[in-house]
Amino acid sequence: MRKLIIFSTLLLLSAVVGCMPKSSEDGHLYIISTNDVHATIDALPRLATLVAVYEERGEVLLVDSGDRVSGNAYVDDAAEPGVPLIEIMNDMGYDVATLGNHEFDKGSQVLDAMIDAAEFDVVCANVTAKSGAKQPLHYTVIEKMGVEIGVVGVVDTDNGGFPLGGKKAYENYDFTSDVETAYEVCDVVAQECDFVVLLSHMGWQSDRRLAESGVACQWIAGGHSHDLKNEDVCGVHISQNVKNIRYATVADLEVVDGAIVSVAYNQVNLSDVEPDCRFVERVEVLKASDKELNSVVGYATAAATKEGVANFTIASLAGYPYEDGFVPEVTFYHYGGIRLDGFAEGDVIRAEILNNDPFQSTIYIGTMTTQQMRDFILRKYNNGSAENPDKESHYPYFRSDAPYAIILGDEPAEVPDAVDVVFELEEGEHRVAMCNYIAENYIDSAIVARQLRPTDISVRSAMLRYMNSFGAEGYTPDNACRQSEVKR
Numbered sequence: 001m002r003k004l005i006i007f008s009t010l011l012l013l014s015a016v017v018g019c020m021p022k023s024s025e026d027g028h029l030y031i032i033s034t035n036d037v038h039a040t041i042d043a044l045p046r047l048a049t050l051v052a053v054y055e056e057r058g059e060v061l062l063v064d065s066g067d068r069v070s071g072n073a074y075v076d077d078a079a080e081p082g083v084p085l086i087e088i089m090n091d092m093g094y095d096v097a098t099l100g101n102h103e104f105d106k107g108s109q110v111l112d113a114m115i116d117a118a119e120f121d122v123v124c125a126n127v128t129a130k131s132g133a134k135q136p137l138h139y140t141v142i143e144k145m146g147v148e149i150g151v152v153g154v155v156d157t158d159n160g161g162f163p164l165g166g167k168k169a170y171e172n173y174d175f176t177s178d179v180e181t182a183y184e185v186c187d188v189v190a191q192e193c194d195f196v197v198l199l200s201h202m203g204w205q206s207d208r209r210l211a212e213s214g215v216a217c218q219w220i221a222g223g224h225s226h227d228l229k230n231e232d233v234c235g236v237h238i239s240q241n242v243k244n245i246r247y248a249t250v251a252d253l254e255v256v257d258g259a260i261v262s263v264a265y266n267q268v269n270l271s272d273v274e275p276d277c278r279f280v281e282r283v284e285v286l287k288a289s290d291k292e293l294n295s296v297v298g299y300a301t302a303a304a305t306k307e308g309v310a311n312f313t314i315a316s317l318a319g320y321p322y323e324d325g326f327v328p329e330v331t332f333y334h335y336g337g338i339r340l341d342g343f344a345e346g347d348v349i350r351a352e353i354l355n356n357d358p359f360q361s362t363i364y365i366g367t368m369t370t371q372q373m374r375d376f377i378l379r380k381y382n383n384g385s386a387e388n389p390d391k392e393s394h395y396p397y398f399r400s401d402a403p404y405a406i407i408l409g410d411e412p413a414e415v416p417d418a419v420d421v422v423f424e425l426e427e428g429e430h431r432v433a434m435c436n437y438i439a440e441n442y443i444d445s446a447i448v449a450r451q452l453r454p455t456d457i458s459v460r461s462a463m464l465r466y467m468n469s470f471g472a473e474g475y476t477p478d479n480a481c482r483q484s485e486v487k488r
Helices: 010-017 041-057 083-092 108-117 178-190 204-212 277-288 306-318 350-355 370-382 436-441 445-451 459-468
Strands: 026-034 059-064 096-098 121-123 127-129 139-144 147-155 173-175 195-201 219-221 228-233 236-241 247-256 259-269 296-300 330-334 346-349 362-369 398-400 404-408 418-423 429-435 452-458 483-487
Touching: 026 041, 026 147, 026 195, 026 219, 026 236, 041 059, 041 083, 041 247, 041 277, 059 139, 059 195, 083 108, 083 277, 096 147, 096 195, 121 139, 121 147, 139 178, 147 178, 178 195, 178 204, 195 204, 204 219, 204 228, 204 236, 228 259, 236 247, 236 259, 296 350, 296 459, 306 330, 306 398, 306 429, 306 459, 330 436, 346 350, 350 459, 362 370, 362 436, 362 445, 362 459, 370 404, 370 418, 370 429, 398 483, 429 436, 436 452, 445 452, 452 459
Parallel strands: 026 059, 059 096, 096 121, 147 195, 195 219, 219 236, 330 429, 404 483
Antiparallel strands: 026 247, 127 173, 139 147, 228 236, 247 259, 296 346, 330 398, 362 429, 362 452, 404 418
């Protein structure tokens, strides 16, 4: 992988590239892709500089592969959720974006408002809106330098025919198979275009499977699984830039007389790029505008890792004063729902706590036996099997204040399934608390109906209360992981 050297000033760079041709049909067309931004507004100024660099060199298309929101309270909790980010993307010059699963988090009205605010095309071929919700395009065709660029979008449907997340978010939409739809639509688009880009929010394994099937596109600009990928598979280039705009992928299309003569791909580490001061100021103004989000809610005596944040979250659920004197013996949270990668030593502001749960989760309480706990952990771990090893399975997905070990079997050797879960907990029935996402998606519905009940207590309120309870002495993070895998 080649490393792009970014000059600290555009003035110096323009002197180097000023001799490059910029006619309508001769020069370089650069397609820059991002994915899984998750409202990481602090990283946008570096991306803005990268875009400006390539605009000095030639023509630019800026595209995104979904999950632009759900990750930053300054965006997600705005009066119009998500719109502040969309407005920045407009100013940056985005051309096309697809939908990720998190675009649906707050329902169709919020998604409609984000689509209305976008000055770029929103494409997603495998979603059909109903009940008056806005219908995204299946694809778009953009002409640059005499070249027809087709851009197709698709979102994952591995959650029982729906994108990942709570199914209530998708009640105004129907979905078709992600891989099959992508194959079919790309075939159509390829017949009218010189170059086809699939903005995929399916994840690396599905992207690879699609490339191996002979899909009619040159580039799968992927997202969803938060991998770092930049490689060719069966003649199709696949890239993915982890999350939070830490990387961007640039496709360099050399165009001569209106025809593409070469394509090269470069993945840029944005930590090497100087931030654009105009967008730094824009972000600072946005963050300063909400005094409540900037208010101090606690103090951390040391830095917390992501495991530390997970332990903080489950402790918040355990320590909440529930009605009727209910005191949980065991708490559960899903690791994918821990959205804060850590927090620094010192003052903790309200926005940081809210960023850890952009989904506004609620709490379920009740009872479960150790065998029932064992069963849902095993089902999740073994979901997908050896042919589908990284679809949020085959690792300890749930965090609990009750330590447990997943016991692995012997077959298949490369990706062994789990055969048991061993708790540091007495066998029998226990009082439990968990976020609604686990109760509604991973626990058998009969158990939920019989043994668990929803509360109107938000995870956010539990976390804020817990952090505040330590007062001036401060909270000391526990960064140890209580969950493990053990080979039998």
